[in-house]
Amino acid sequence: MTRRAALAALVVVAAIGLAAQTESAARVISLIPATTEMLFAMGAGDKLVAAGSYDHYPPEVERLPKVGALLDPNIERILMLKPDLVVVYGTQTELKNRLDRANIPYYMYVHKGLPDISETIRSLGARVGMAQQASSLASSIESRVNKVRAEVARLPRPKTLLVFGRERDSLRNIDASGGVGFLHDMLEAAGGTDVMSDVRRQSVMMTTEMILARAPEVILELRYGPPEAGDAEDLRQWNTLAAVPAVKSKRIYQLRGQEYVVPGPRVAPAVEQMARTLHPEAFR
Amino acid sequence: MRGRTDVRRRLLVTIGAFGALTLVCCLVAPIVGSTSISLARVFSRTIPYADNVDAQVFFIARLPRVIAAVVVGSGLALSGVVFQALLRNPLASSDTLGVAAGATLGATIAITVHADFNLFGVSVVPVASFAGSIGALVIVYLLSLARRRGTSSTVLLLAGIAISALLSAVGRFVQYLAEFTDTARTMQWIMGSLDVGNYAPIVAALVPLTLAVAGFATLPRVLDLISMGTESAEARGVDVVRAERIALFSASMSTGAAVSLGGPVLFVGIIVPHIVRLLVGADHRLVLPASALFGASFLVVCDLIARTILAPVELPVGIITAVLGGPFFLWLLFRRVQ
Numbered sequence: 001m002t003r004r005a006a007l008a009a010l011v012v013v014a015a016i017g018l019a020a021q022t023e024s025a026a027r028v029i030s031l032i033p034a035t036t037e038m039l040f041a042m043g044a045g046d047k048l049v050a051a052g053s054y055d056h057y058p059p060e061v062e063r064l065p066k067v068g069a070l071l072d073p074n075i076e077r078i079l080m081l082k083p084d085l086v087v088v089y090g091t092q093t094e095l096k097n098r099l100d101r102a103n104i105p106y107y108m109y110v111h112k113g114l115p116d117i118s119e120t121i122r123s124l125g126a127r128v129g130m131a132q133q134a135s136s137l138a139s140s141i142e143s144r145v146n147k148v149r150a151e152v153a154r155l156p157r158p159k160t161l162l163v164f165g166r167e168r169d170s171l172r173n174i175d176a177s178g179g180v181g182f183l184h185d186m187l188e189a190a191g192g193t194d195v196m197s198d199v200r201r202q203s204v205m206m207t208t209e210m211i212l213a214r215a216p217e218v219i220l221e222l223r224y225g226p227p228e229a230g231d232a233e234d235l236r237q238w239n240t241l242a243a244v245p246a247v248k249s250k251r252i253y254q255l256r257g258q259e260y261v262v263p264g265p266r267v268a269p270a271v272e273q274m275a276r277t278l279h280p281e282a283f284r
Numbered sequence: 285m286r287g288r289t290d291v292r293r294r295l296l297v298t299i300g301a302f303g304a305l306t307l308v309c310c311l312v313a314p315i316v317g318s319t320s321i322s323l324a325r326v327f328s329r330t331i332p333y334a335d336n337v338d339a340q341v342f343f344i345a346r347l348p349r350v351i352a353a354v355v356v357g358s359g360l361a362l363s364g365v366v367f368q369a370l371l372r373n374p375l376a377s378s379d380t381l382g383v384a385a386g387a388t389l390g391a392t393i394a395i396t397v398h399a400d401f402n403l404f405g406v407s408v409v410p411v412a413s414f415a416g417s418i419g420a421l422v423i424v425y426l427l428s429l430a431r432r433r434g435t436s437s438t439v440l441l442l443a444g445i446a447i448s449a450l451l452s453a454v455g456r457f458v459q460y461l462a463e464f465t466d467t468a469r470t471m472q473w474i475m476g477s478l479d480v481g482n483y484a485p486i487v488a489a490l491v492p493l494t495l496a497v498a499g500f501a502t503l504p505r506v507l508d509l510i511s512m513g514t515e516s517a518e519a520r521g522v523d524v525v526r527a528e529r530i531a532l533f534s535a536s537m538s539t540g541a542a543v544s545l546g547g548p549v550l551f552v553g554i555i556v557p558h559i560v561r562l563l564v565g566a567d568h569r570l571v572l573p574a575s576a577l578f579g580a581s582f583l584v585v586c587d588l589i590a591r592t593i594l595a596p597v598e599l600p601v602g603i604i605t606a607v608l609g610g611p612f613f614l615w616l617l618f619r620r621v622q
Contacts, residue, residue: 054464069464070464167395167407167409167469167473168398168400168407168409169407169408170480170481171479171482172479173473175468175472198596199596201597205472207479207591208345208479209317209318209341210598212341212344212345213337215337224463225398228400229400234400240481240482242340243334243336243339248334261465
């Protein structure tokens with residue numbers, strides 16, 4: 001009798017566990033701009049109850065309460081909102097521990113390559129019960145990027161330096177994309193050859209010597225904020241490196257917008273814009 | 285009379301030896317790097333400069349770095365000597381008096397608010413960090429003056445530590461409010477880099493450094509006496525208040541010049557003076573020039589290592605100064621104790 005009761009209890013527990021696992025999240029908190037954009041783009045924006053303090057896209061995100069970000073998640077506010085799924089970054093160990101203790105499920109996300117963006121969209125979609133919509137979003141991004149790949153396939157691939165940070169009005173503290181990560185993948189998809197592809201890191205601190213030695217034919221500089229006065233003057237700093245082919249042929253371009261640094265659904269238009277910049281003749 | 289010629293001889297030997305070391309470092313450093321260049325091409329008159337990659341690597345990427353290392357290394361070492369003598373404390377350096385914290389705050393604000401102006405071709409970050417370092421020292425100096433006429437080393441030191449903590453807190457607050465990418469920029473600046481890209485910031489840093497050297501030149505005898513104690517120095521007719529003012533002014537100028545050019549490179553200001561004292565003794569007539577030359581050579585070598593050891597990527601120079609300087613200093617210390 002006791003054995004039968006124990007078995008029944010076990011079945012009930014297992015069933016509840018299974019139900020909890022398959023039940024899709026309805027109160028979601030996303031602390032990362034990329035995943036917040038993904039959730040909105042797949043149509044799960046109404047499931048979000050809070051977002052990260054750096055999340056500014058799409059505009060609807062601004063009406064959500066902001067509960068901190070990578071370094072300063074506000075755990076108290078997160079718990080108060082009673083989420084049933086929190087999207088956290090892989091390095092937020094302390095936050096994960098606390099969510100574990102509070103029995104709140106989380107989805108762990110890390111920035112990786114371009115293919116990982118659609119991968120993340122699909123698995124995140126499954127967690128919030130929008131697998132179908134997520135899958136079609138992911139597919140549309142993949143097909144837009146693949147279309148660009150096909151268009152540039154036969155074109156010469158300029159050796160490109162992809163810069164995503166530099167001290168203003170100088171050639172100091174230059175950060176460039178290395179040979180892995182979504183920036184590198186975007187550049188390769190857009191028909192450029194990354195001059196730093198042999199350095200297997202997402203970012204490389206560049207020096208003037210490295211730039212002279214690598215001799216890029218194009219320099220793409222990513223900027224996130226709105227245009228600023230003095231941008232043209234700032235761009236002229238590159239002229240110091242007169243022997244660099246990109247300087248000689250004046251192929252130094254600024255690309256502006258959050259979409260270049262947020263590996264979310266907007267990578268497709270970002271790759272298209274990059275391709276237009278690298279191959280203006282092919283996209284007239 | 286014999287004593288004076290003896291000192292003159294030792295001064296010549298010291299400057300000769302340290303000068304030769306600095307010269308060798310400065311001649312070798314621009315030739316070595318992550319890419320190989322041919323000196324024949326560098327100085328070739330037939331290849332136009334705009335097409336001459338070797339010449340540009342030499343004149344844009346390497347030579348400014350070596351010169352910047354000389355300026356930063358000697359500036360930090362000189363101010364270290366002066367702070368240690370003035371405060372009669374072996375651990376005193378520009379960091380202790382809040383100068384590094386002030387410079388960091390200046391740079392942090394400039395990076396965070398995206399300030400955009402340049403002064404004689406020098407971008408806003410070095411200018412702001414120079415202002416920050418001088419500002420910190422002015423506050424510390426005024427605080428120590430408020431206590432009594434003239435400065436007391438203990439008050440100066442404690443005020444320095446308090447101001448340093450306060451400025452760091454403000455700096456962290458600004459970073460906390462900053463965008464993520466700006467925080468990363470600030471971290472890079474704090475780690476220090478000598479890849480200055482052109483000569484304008486070096487020329488700009490030479491102005492305060494020259495002022496500082498002029499000030500230091502009046503100090504060696506006075507510092508010898510002050511490092512024995514201010515009372516005995518006063519008894520021997522030293523105008524201590526005036527000497528302290530000149531020392532603080534010069535040391536802040538040289539630190540400001542160094543930090544604004546290369547970032548707060550760790551450890552040079554503390555260990556170089558000690559290593560030099562272990563080698564040449566405590567006479568400031570020898571310690572000051574020898575520290576300037578040794579600090580310059582030390583940083584040139586550290587930067588050479590930083591840019592070649594993990595080529596093609598490179599390490600922040602501050603890591604090398606600490607990793608090399610720490611054990612070398614300990615070795616000298618224990619050898620002497622035995």
